[in-house]
Amino acid sequence: MAQILVIAGLLVWPFAAMAEETALDKAMSKDPDRFAGQIGDLISGFGGPDGLGLAGIEEHIALERAGARASTLRRFLALDLDADGTVDRAELQVSQRAANAEGRGRLERQFVAADADGNGRVDAAELAEQGRLAGLRALGEDEAGLLRGLMALDADGNGALTSAEVARAVAGLEKAG
Ligand SMILES: [Ca+2]
Ligand SMILES: [Ca+2]
Numbered sequence: 568m569a570q571i572l573v574i575a576g577l578l579v580w581p582f583a584a585m586a587e588e589t590a591l592d593k594a595m596s597k598d599p600d601r602f603a604g605q606i607g608d609l610i611s612g613f614g615g616p617d618g619l620g621l622a623g624i625e626e627h628i629a630l631e632r633a634g635a636r637a638s639t640l641r642r643f644l645a646l647d648l649d650a651d652g653t654v655d656r657a658e659l660q661v662s663q664r665a666a667n668a669e670g671r672g673r674l675e676r677q678f679v680a681a682d683a684d685g686n687g688r689v690d691a692a693e694l695a696e697q698g699r700l701a702g703l704r705a706l707g708e709d710e711a712g713l714l715r716g717l718m719a720l721d722a723d724g725n726g727a728l729t730s731a732e733v734a735r736a737v738a739g740l741e742k743a744g
Pocket of ligand 1 (some may be wrong): 647649650651652653654655660678
């Protein structure tokens with residue numbers, strides 16, 4: 568999973584200034600062997616017998632986001648002392664008292680950021696929104712678009728990307744460059 572996260576970093580950097588296909592070329596040409604290896608991991612982790620389809624890419628995106636969402640929800644739910652699904656300021660203060668100065672500041676920032684309507688309670692909807700945002704921070708829309716764009720390398724157009732197709736795309740790029 569760590570390697571897949573690295574792909575994300577590798578893929579994301581050129582995206583902002585470029586169209587999607589060019590961003591993919593850039594990601595490939597930056598370090599072709601590494602690119603092929605990382606997409607290979609994605610193919611073996613999320614592909615079927617024929618290779619990696621769009622559904623597998625969506626699963627990868629969803630799994631990364633779910634992991635980040637779960638971490639954030641867990642952090643908030645650990646403050647919910649009476650288990651009613653909302654965190655109020657009295658509950659927050661119990662955890663703040665038990666934390667060090669840095670932790671107190673962090674808890675305060677997180678609570679204030681999550682309490683969108685500012686009523687002093689983080690309710691279930693506000694909690695869910697924090698989870699959604701954490702998922703997007705872990706794997707943003709730009710990166711998701713680039714991952715979906717990997718299907719452009721599906722040379723025979725059968726809806727499944729294989730390591731051989733990735734290798735040929737990388738080799739073709741090296742030849743062209
Ligand atoms: Ca509560
Ligand atoms: Ca609130």
